[in-house]
Amino acid sequence: MRYVQPRPSSIVAALYTLRDLDVDLAILHGPSGCSFKHARLLEEDGIRVLTTSLGDEEFIFGGQRLLEDVLRYAEEEFAPKKIAVVGTCVSMIIGEDMEAAIEASGIATPAVAVDIHAGFRENIDGVIAALEPAAAAGWITAEELDRQRTVLAAANATERARGAACKTYIAPSRGDLKHVAAKELIALAKSGKRGMAIMNAKKETAYMFADELLALHDAVPDADILYIANLEERGLPKVRGDASAILAQMRERGVDPELIGALDEYGANGPAIAARIAEVKPDFVLLVGVPHALTPESLSGITVFSVTNGPRQVGPLKDQGHAHVMVEIDLHPKTLGVHEIVESEFGAVLRSLV
Structure with missing residues (x-):
């Protein structure tokens, strides 16, 4: 194309x-x-x-x-x-x-x-x-080079199938109103329904996407929510270091996520995350980072709140049935050169409501 x-x-x-x-x-x-x-x-x-x-x-x-x-x-x-x-x-x-x-x-x-x-x-x-x-x-190593080729091919396939490269042209969008989505997400969590909060982020963007999981936990600490993050330590030197730092900071702030995949495996993590969703059978999911790694079929019947940093990703995610799609504007510049988790706009809104 x-x-x-x-x-x-x-x-x-x-x-x-x-x-x-x-x-x-x-x-x-x-x-x-x-x-x-x-x-x-x-x-x-x-x-x-x-x-x-x-x-x-x-x-x-x-x-x-x-x-x-x-x-x-x-x-x-x-x-x-x-x-x-x-x-x-x-x-x-x-x-x-x-x-x-x-x-x-x-x-x-x-x-x-x-x-x-x-x-x-x-x-x-x-x-x-x-x-x-x-x-x-x-x-x-030669082994790491081969691994990188594999994860890059998976990332490319994900973008072509469901991401910002799935159409010849996609109009950019700022997404849904964050306070509207935040109110519904908190209401679902407080109602006793079962939820999952999943970060499948690309490299250093995790410094902000991790904050959205922390914010949900801050807002509803006793809710029935399983937290998952792609923070396994694999990849190039900086990627491994970022994963280690973010995981340590999340644990310090009260969230010890289940780990599925590494920060450079965002395009390949979909099947493993989908399998976990099928086991947990949540009523709602907060999916941040690269939400389009998950197929619509794996999220069928679930109320999905997704957060991306790509304005051209909003349309495809809406087409795939996500109830709320939010965009973290200027996320990338805000996560360059940082070593601490950065507060997100959606996270700030979640915290403001409790």
């Missing part, structure tokens, strides 16, 4: 993957404005992003010497532990050999070249483009 709506960039996906690999400095080999917004945001999250700032002259004559200069500058100025050079559309079109530039620069810092551009229709190509040289450099 060809989309007529903007889709995630493979270059940006590579940058986020490098961050998860504990790369502390990335150099975008391209114009200064390439991936500007995300490059700036990522500097809030432990990875410094530089650019070779290619211009008209380099478009014609090449920019290898400029890249060599930036590599030497990066090593001398910032003393990074790992460096990655990330390609762009420009460097791909003019045929830059980034590995040759790394070698010619003479730097001693471990460094890899990520051959990527924005011409891929699937952003997971950027993830794989970053993981393959990382595996070749010994930064991850």
